[in-house]
Amino acid sequence: xxxxxxxxxxxxxxxxxxxxxxxxxxxxxxxxxxxxxxxxxxxxxxxxxxxxxxxxxxxxxxxxxxxxxxxxxxxxxxxxxxxxxxxxxxxxxxxxxxxxxxxxxxxxxxxxxxxxxxxxxxxx
Numbered sequence: 001x002x003x004x005x006x007x008x009x010x011x012x013x014x015x016x017x018x019x020x021x022x023x024x025x026x027x028x029x030x031x032x033x034x035x036x037x038x039x040x041x042x043x044x045x046x047x048x049x050x051x052x053x054x055x056x057x058x059x060x061x062x063x064x065x066x067x068x069x070x071x072x073x074x075x076x077x078x079x080x081x082x083x084x085x086x087x088x089x090x091x092x093x094x095x096x097x098x099x100x101x102x103x104x105x106x107x108x109x110x111x112x113x114x115x116x117x118x119x120x121x122x123x124x
Contacts, residue, residue, distance in 0.1 A: 002026045002113040004096045009118030012086055016122070020081040022096030022115060030054075030074040033099045035111060036081045038092035038120075045095065045108060049081060053102035064090075086122045093117040 008020040020036070035050040049070040051058045058070050067086075072079040079096060097111035105111055 002029070002032065002098045004098060004113055004115035006094065006096050006115045006118040009094060009120045011121045011123065014086060014088055014122055014124050016086050017082070017084045018086065018120060020083065020094055020096075020118060020120075022079045022081075024077045024079070024098060026077070029077040029098075031100075031102060033101050033103050033105050034070075034072060034079040035097045035099070035105055036070060036079075037095045037097060037108065038090075039095070039117075040089075040092040043092075047106050047108075048094070050104045050106060051079065052104055057104060059104050059106065083120070086120075088122045088124045091120060091122050093119050 003025040005023045036048040037045050039045040049060045051070045055072045067084050069082040095117045096115040098113040099105045099111045
């Protein structure tokens, strides 16, 4: 069982940066593949980024590639999402997710545990 708590969301102007954190409970954090998803009002939840158990491999949605960076610190049971050059269309609730597999997961159904989400609002 893994519990996930996101933090770091907020209001930022277009072109600015935010760093989201996701703290995980449990001693086996390093065995989980991790991901970030987001959901804007009226839209479906969508994939943003994923990282393998070791942090050695990652994958990004085309809409954020080159602007966002996912990373993890297994010693701190934490995964991060550094978001740069933010755009108004990045406005959404961002969710951290964990899957009981060490590899990358790109789909919602591949994840077993979810956080409550943190709001990111980018003003124009």
